[in-house]
Amino acid sequence: MEIIYLIFILFLSGAIATFLLGKVSKRLRDIAFITTLVVPSVLFFTQINIGQTVDFSVLGIHLSWGITNFSYIFAYIVLGLGVLAGIYAVAAMKGKENLGFFFFNYILSIMAMMGILFSRDLISFFVFWEIMTWSSYLMVVFTGKDVQKVGIKYFIFSAIGAYAMLMAIVITYSLTGSMMISNLIFAFPDFEFGMQILIPVLLLIGFGVKSAMMPLHVWAVGSYSHSPMAYTAVFSGALSKMGIYGMIIVMAGLVSRIPEGYWFREVIAWMGAITAVGGTLWAVAQDDAKKMLAYSSVAQLGYIIIGIAIGTPLAMLASLFMAILHGMFKGTLFMAVGAIEKQTGTTNFTEVTGLIRKMPFTFLASLMSIIALAGIPPLGGFIGKWMLYESVIGSNHYLLIIVIFFSSTAAFLYCYKFLFGFFLGQEEKEWAHVKEAPAMMVVPMVILAIGTFIFGVFPGLILNPIDAGLQELGYAVTQGRYWEMSVLFNEWGDTVVLQPILYTILAVFVFFLAFVLTKNFKKTRYVSTKDISSSGEIPKEHENLTFSRGFFQPFLRSVEPLMRRKIDPYYNSFGRGMEAIFDFVRRIYTGNGQTYALYVVVFALLLLIFKDRLWG
Amino acid sequence: MDLLTNILGAIATIILAFVVGMSYGGIVRKITARVHNRLGPPWYQNFIDAYKLFGKTTAIHHGWMQIMGPAFLMVSSVVTLMFVPVLNNGGWFTNLNFKGDLIFLLYLMVFGPLGMALGAGQTGNPNSAIGVTRGLSQMVGFEIPWVMALVALMIQFNTTTITGLMDVQQMSGTWLMFSSPFAFIAAVLAMLGMFRYSPFDIVGAPTELASGPVSENGGKFLFTMMSSGSIFSFVKLTLYVDLFMGGADNLIILLIKTFSIYMIPVLYGIVSPRYRTEQAIRFFWGWPLFFGILAILYAAIF
Amino acid sequence: MKDIKAKLTEKIKASFDTVSEKDYNGNRLDFHVDVKIIPQILTFLKVNLGYIHLSHISCVDWLEEGEFEIIYILWSPVEKLKVFVRTRINREKPVLPNIDMIWRQANTYEREMREMFGIEIEGLEGAEEFLLEDWQEMPPMRRDFQTEEYAEKTFWSREGREDAIDVREEIIKRSREEIPDFAKKYSR
């Protein structure tokens, strides 16, 4: 039997087995869950060869599954994050009800993502896409608390995306007579102009919904913040990258091959830029960590979309690198929020403070992820940002670079807010009992955080497979031109050499600590955060001095004109308008037989009058 | 060059930056005093202060992040210093000049303030956190015209490295402040915020915030912050000189150029009261932004 | 002004019978009332007669008579008239009704009175210390509290000050001048 089938059979049977075992024993269920995630992943990374395909036909339509260099990049995110977040989920969701269903859905969405990566034809792509949408929808409404609106929003947008995609698939089939993605790409330049615009637009609506591109991002914040945090790590880290995966195929495979593609790409790039700025500013304004990270995810996906839209080899490298790193650090951050939620019961910055000494490993993982998110060297996030900036400058997008810079500078604000809100500030008596999260939750976070560090110094480890994937999309070899194992180059040959940076930083750190601190450090001792210079006043136990409300109010007041425009009211008014239209339409059906008879007569008359026009 | 020369050169650079930065700080205090019609402290007052702070005991801390805060700041300023060319021909001060570019430098400069902000946060003093939020907000303000100026230079001369831009000036014999004047104006206006003299000293406003982020730090912590601050101001000044004033051939010229450019924020600051945070942000999104756009248009057209 | 005062007195007397008034020149009028009707008369003045502003609550220690006198000073912005509502309570067991539901700011005065004179206010919120911290002696504003003695006992004087030279006399002695008449009045 083909190993590809085996993977999917294992996923499916494992999902069902987990669900059923959940009725019998919790321990067995957990073991089955992790086994189901680990075994296919090991099989995938050891047994699957790139280029190996299986072909079969269903109802006379030729289908094909197989992994390519390009989809292999995304398999790293899906399986790596899937397994780690799965291990985390077992500990994080302990004690919750209906867990068998949760695990079932979890495995199903991992399987669906792998299916999307395996699909070489549009039909199976679409089927897996729908499985992914449905399983993630069930996860969004899993907690069951005030999720109706959120769930409906996600569902409606997914449905719009799915219909758009289905339409594109039908058009493709009618034009090419084949369902293969490669055929579409091959035949695309010969389509007529309208189709050349329509198909990418329809597909981009489908993918843009998943990758939360402005103006299709409306569902993202609610869904990310309402699904269980263990799943949100996958939801934001991996599942949104499926949209990116599709977008890259559309932009690189279709749009870049037509002459009008330039303007198309400009529009997408600016939409990505607006996504980035809006997401960042709204993230700064949030007081809830889940919502903040959700908006931040939207913003980060905006950067990735910009890179894809620009489409130079360096930009593509940047986008794919950022996609992988975003999965890692945003996964870690969502996991950290989940750990804090589990230990304290809330995710609001205004309520939780001073956890650094209670949860040091969570803090460390969050710190590294935040540094990566902010794009500060020597962690991995910097590589992606650097390449993105260089590609944007190199491709002469002068104003775009300012917008990106603005949003990435503003990102420091919410980065600091995240760390300060939870971990720093006054240590409160209310949270004195809080302990570090269980090891099963901490270890995945720390592994991912260390990963961002390693990839920050040796980006070649990721850029190598990305390079292979890009070659498949028709780009030339970029190794040696844009990157080496730990050296980066831009369009003009300017370099950043990463290793000496790391060594210098470490050397100065060590020197500093040895020189300044050890000498007198034995005498230095810890005092509580109540012992601060508050004008001689001694804060009482119940007095919380932490500054956490209205954190960036002056800044938000300054950017208030930018934030005044929100897309939601437009959708709302659109929804109300549709309601009014349907209400009007409903009035036609009066329920009176006489009225219907009148309609028939009127219709017949109209037919008579316009007969000539219609058939003439 | 072998490793030993590199290390010695690096140490020489650090000492130079420390001495110059501290002396400039003292001279600024002197100048401020003279403008106030006072005698003022001697120019070496900052060295005395630093030595005294170093000699003070550091009896308490609020946790390991507070200890790491100054370390982050020191690391950031020293490592940034390594990447900024001090002299045109390099020589002893070459260090890591050719291993990073401007965008890398921009991000490296954030590393220290972020760590410092974390250290300030751990102390639990609300004033520290308020100071940090103000600083971050102001940074978003001045970063826009500053980056616009840099991008204008980059696209005008097709290079993103400092050494590349210095070579351009050497080759043409014209300083970039004359060949791309709008970028220079935008960068100088951004510099007002970068040096945090008044009216942009909203971060450590002593009367409102009790010196803001450093309010819980005394003794060796404060010494570290003070000296890295001095090194950092030297780095920024040298960066401006390298980018816009053709670099420097020897140390004397370096001192003259850096000092003259340093006087812009200082003299502007002495006579100005303090802005509120919104006012500071809006200042940078007014004329500086306009000049930044002009600079980019100038660079794109010519 | 006379008319206003007469009208006011009339109105008050109509509602409360145990009130005696005393007129002063200018815009001031005093009422001596019983402590029991304090909340009623203040409410009446505020709600019905427009004396909406409580300027002050004052307390006087009549040590010799064994009583505290509490004075509520009200002001009407319409009639431009100050009304002093005076009441006397026993000094041994001073109890006063709480009026901070009528004026919120009365709370501050009442807490101060409680601490400084030891007057118990019925149902006053805010049990914690207000102005004094860790006070264990008699309330310090009572007249039988010996301030100087307490200060000598609690706070050290500087050594070498036992002779307690009067500075003025000493200065004059040294400068060999006469004590001026105005200064004699103040010298011990």
Place this chain on the structure above:
Amino acid sequence: MINDKNSQKIVDIIQNWARKHSIWVLAYGTGCGAIEIPPTMTSRYDAERLGVRGAATPRQADVLLVTGYLTTKTLKRVIRVYEQMQDPKFVIGFGSCTINGGMYYDSYNTIKLLDKYLPVDVYINGCMPRPEAVLAGFGKLQEIIAEGRANGAQKYKDNLEWYKANQKKIIPSLLTTDYNW
């Protein structure tokens, strides 16, 4: 710190010289004396030429300047501020209120002698002392710092129980300190 100048080590001499020329003052403006600080610091008297400079928080300060009378309530805060300062630290008692109670000699809530509660290195007499007197006081402090005689902090450490007993006598609710320097 060492009392006798002759027995100072060379390191101590240098450090004391630096301390002498860099006095960061935390002015605890409790009483009327606070108004004398602005003229001392600004252009007329310019204390900055002596290295005197304001410090914003006790953590950074060297000198605690108690400007005027101290009620028992403020004394509690002043003690806390003093204990938050880092060694080496000095106290200047400013105005006659800190010496003998001044015009508040018979008040029920104002201390008379600061030295019983905190180790005062230098007193500045006067009600109010004019800026010249303040400068003279700083000069005296510099002098004794250079000679190594400004050992108030050491005195406080050595006689901690006595000081604490005095403080507790008038402030019973003073938190038992968790400072051990």
